[in-house]
Amino acid sequence: MSTKQKTNLALLGLLSWKPMSGYDIKKLVDIGLSHFWNENYGQIYPTLNRLVEDGYAKKKVDSSSGKRKRNIYSITKKGEDKFRDWISLPSSPPSVRNELQLKFFLSGKLPVATSRKIIRAYRQQQKAVLDEYMDSEKILREAIANDAYPEEVRQIFEGQPEPLNRKKRAKQCGVFMLTLRHGILAIEGRLKWCDEVMEYLGR
Amino acid sequence: MSTKQKTNLALLGLLSWKPMSGYDIKKLVDIGLSHFWNENYGQIYPTLNRLVEDGYAKKKVDSSSGKRKRNIYSITKKGEDKFRDWISLPSSPPSVRNELQLKFFLSGKLPVATSRKIIRAYRQQQKAVLDEYMDSEKILREAIANDAYPEEVRQIFEGQPEPLNRKKRAKQCGVFMLTLRHGILAIEGRLKWCDEVMEYLGR
DNA sequence: TGACAATATATCAAAGTGATATATCATGTT
């Protein structure tokens, strides 16, 4: 029950949203999921091939006029079954690698000034990300309030500009906003921690 | 500037605390750092060998009477320099893989009941870990208040029961407690998120 | 026309993971 070795399920789940190319998947993960998930090309392309081999997805070459050739993958019935099975299986706890936290822990034998420097760097790094997230949150909240469908979300959920009913749009915005909230709360916790540490170490 | 490929530096930093065997390192990471770092044998033993090859650490075989043979690694001057250099280098943002978060995001096309189930599982999993951490925190806080040196911390920082002055002990307990606080704040953020989501989805 | 960025697929060495194999020693049980 490990967080690792889940790329195939992650890709399957993403394809259950909509058919996508490997490139689309990479963009979606980088833009929308980066604070709790990550994938890279070296994994995406071979995994997509394996999903097709195993019958969980199928590939369609899209060569619409004037555009570069794209391999579009869509989930099959078998893939959807597998995806749903995984959803209800027990999940492993989050796996984290936090370099600045590690540095702080290891700085215990170095001068306190060094520990303080690490915390300041941590705070600054996290604050910058928080600002980004807060901007996105504002856009999303306003969109939901106005029953709108902001470009930022449309881009992520829609490959082709295809009409979508109001209820579905609202749900997509909701999921996306809640996901963003998770990122924001995680960062707020880290900032609070930085403050606690600075308090403890003395300024 | 990536969180990955940092095992050699992590091990170097741990050896700067005290000389240790690969087994000691694994235990220390599992017990004390698991909420922000992880290492495994498959990486630890080869990396220790490489550290020795490159002159960052040296190995000493400990075969004290009646005990199983242990390979004890200690950091060299060259290793300490490398460690200190890394400490002041810029650090990459935390890298996370959170399976339950991913499942929630992907559940957007499934019935809301499924999303709720995921959140409940997430909350329960995180609450259990929080309880553990809170117990440890209590022990540590009391120890610090009483100027004591609890077995839990001694075990981690001391291989050999060697006397240590009060100031150093206090600092060790402090670093350990603050590190634990990071874990606690992270989990509290996740629990708060679960509550927000349940609120949003409706119970 | 050329420079540059975005789109798109692919590959690979190096690093990390999870699991298991092997062996020694301490403890307790029958």
Next chain:
DNA sequence: AACATGATATATCACTTTGATATATTGTCA
């Protein structure tokens, strides 16, 4: 004394993941 069990300790291996780079096409702007 024989045996089981669990903690200590090192090691290995197939598989997965990472980071980086190579390659080519299309869109844009000067």
